[in-house]
Amino acid sequence: MRDALCLWMRHETRPNEQRAALAPEDARRLVERGVLLTVEESAQRVFPVHQYAAAGCEIVPRGSWVSHCPAETYVLGLKELPDEPALLRHRHIFFGHAYKGQAGARPLLRRFEAGGGVLLDLESLVDVDGHRLAAFGHGAGYAGAALAVLHRRGLLTSPLASASRSALDATLRLAPAGESLTAVVIGAYGRGGRGAGDALRTAGVEASRWNSTETRTLDRDALLAHDILVNAIGTDHPVAPFLTRADLDDPRRRLSVIGDVTCDVGSDLNALPVYDRPTDWEHPVERLRRRPRPLDVIAIDNLPSLLPAESSRAFSADLWPLLLTLREGSPVWERCLHAFRRAVGSLDGG
Known part of the structure; x- marks a missing residue:
C-alpha cells in the first residue's frame, strides 16, 4: 500500500x-x-x-x-x-x-x-472547454434565489441557519394570496442559474431567464422592471455592469431585491458594482437604497452551506x-x- x-x-x-x-x-x-x-x-x-x-x-x-x-x-x-x-x-x-x-x-x-x-x-477543476467538473453551483443558485424571495416576502430572519431542502421548499411555497412577483435570472442556463430557476419555480415566482444573448445588449429598463434579480453568471473576463449606481436611483425602478449568487465583489469580474462587501449569515441583507423604493442585496459567498x-x-x-x-x-x-x-x-x- x-x-x-x-x-x-x-x-x-x-x-x-x-x-x-x-x-x-x-x-x-x-x-x-x-x-x-x-x-x-x-x-x-x-x-x-x-x-x-x-x-x-x-x-x-x-x-x-x-x-x-x-x-x-x-x-x-x-x-x-x-x-x-x-x-x-x-x-x-x-x-x-x-x-x-x-x-x-x-x-x-x-x-x-x-x-x-x-x-x-x-x-x-474544468474540462477542456472550461466547464466546471465539480461545483456547488446548483445549491448556491437555489439558496440565493430562495433567500431573495423570502426577503421580498418579509419571511427572512437572521441570523440564518442551515436547513434541509424539504424544509426550505415548504417555506418557499408559502406565497401570500394574490402575490404577483417577477424575477430575472442572469446566467440562467449554468448550474447556478438552473438552481435559481428551480427555487423560483418552487416559490411560484415567474422568472425571466437571461444569458449572454440578453446581456450582450442589455435592456436595463426590462431588468429594472422585475422585483428580483438573481445574478448567477460564471465568467473569467470582465463584462459590462448589469447595474450601476445611477440605475439604483431611477424613479421607474421596480427592482427591490438583488440575490448575487456569483458574489465577485472586490474583483474586476464583478458585474454588479453597486455594493462593496459581501453579506453574511449574521447580516444577510444590506440596504443599498431607500428611494424611490427600498433596494436590498443578499451576497453570501457560501450559500450552499445553507443546504x-x-x-x-x-x-x-x-x-x-x-x-x-x-x-x-x-x-x-x-x-x-x-x-x-x-x-x-x-x-x-x-
Missing part, C-alpha cells in the same frame, strides 16, 4: 461551514478502491465522524494536518485555510478564490510559494471519481496545476 493515493480531509474552520468535500458514502468508495483516507474530527460537519470511521477512514483530531500530515498526502477541504501555518508545504485541494484578484489572494499564493506547496484550486447535506452529496458525487485520477497525470488536474503556477508566476515583489 506504499504507493496508494493518500488523502486527508480537514476540518473546515469557517463558522457556519457544515459542508464536506466528501460524503461518507463516497469516502467508502474511495477506500474500497485502495485510497488511504484520513478524516479530521469536526463538530460542525453535517456528517458525523463515525460515518467516516464506518467507511474505513482513519479519524484524527481536527487541525492535525498542520503537524501530522505526511508531505506526499493531498489535503482536501472546501473553504479558506486558517492563517497558520504561514508556510504551506502540502498539496492542497480547495476553493482558493485566488485567481481573480480577490481580497487575500496574493497573501495566500505567497504562503504556497514560500512553503513549496501547491494549490489545486477546485475553481480550476449542507444535499449540496455536499451532489458535489461529492462529482468529485470522488476525479480524485482517483490524481496520480495518473490527468489533464484535469494538470490544468489546475498550470493555473496555480501561472498565478504564482505573476506575483511581483509587492
Whole structure:
C-alpha cells in the first residue's frame, strides 16, 4: 500500500461551514478502491465522524494536518485555510478564490510559494472547454434565489441557519394570496442559474431567464422592471455592469431585491458594482437604497452551506471519481496545476 493515493480531509474552520468535500458514502468508495483516507474530527460537519470511521477512514483530531500530515498526502477541504501555518508545504485541494484578484489572494499564493506547496484550486477543476467538473453551483443558485424571495416576502430572519431542502421548499411555497412577483435570472442556463430557476419555480415566482444573448445588449429598463434579480453568471473576463449606481436611483425602478449568487465583489469580474462587501449569515441583507423604493442585496459567498447535506452529496458525487485520477497525470488536474503556477508566476515583489 506504499504507493496508494493518500488523502486527508480537514476540518473546515469557517463558522457556519457544515459542508464536506466528501460524503461518507463516497469516502467508502474511495477506500474500497485502495485510497488511504484520513478524516479530521469536526463538530460542525453535517456528517458525523463515525460515518467516516464506518467507511474505513482513519479519524484524527481536527487541525492535525498542520503537524501530522505526511508531505506526499493531498489535503482536501472546501473553504479558506486558517492563517497558520504561514508556510504551506502540502498539496492542497480547495476553493482558493485566488485567481481573480480577490481580497487575500496574493497573501495566500505567497504562503504556497514560500512553503513549496501547491494549490489545486477546485475553481480550476474544468474540462477542456472550461466547464466546471465539480461545483456547488446548483445549491448556491437555489439558496440565493430562495433567500431573495423570502426577503421580498418579509419571511427572512437572521441570523440564518442551515436547513434541509424539504424544509426550505415548504417555506418557499408559502406565497401570500394574490402575490404577483417577477424575477430575472442572469446566467440562467449554468448550474447556478438552473438552481435559481428551480427555487423560483418552487416559490411560484415567474422568472425571466437571461444569458449572454440578453446581456450582450442589455435592456436595463426590462431588468429594472422585475422585483428580483438573481445574478448567477460564471465568467473569467470582465463584462459590462448589469447595474450601476445611477440605475439604483431611477424613479421607474421596480427592482427591490438583488440575490448575487456569483458574489465577485472586490474583483474586476464583478458585474454588479453597486455594493462593496459581501453579506453574511449574521447580516444577510444590506440596504443599498431607500428611494424611490427600498433596494436590498443578499451576497453570501457560501450559500450552499445553507443546504449542507444535499449540496455536499451532489458535489461529492462529482468529485470522488476525479480524485482517483490524481496520480495518473490527468489533464484535469494538470490544468489546475498550470493555473496555480501561472498565478504564482505573476506575483511581483509587492
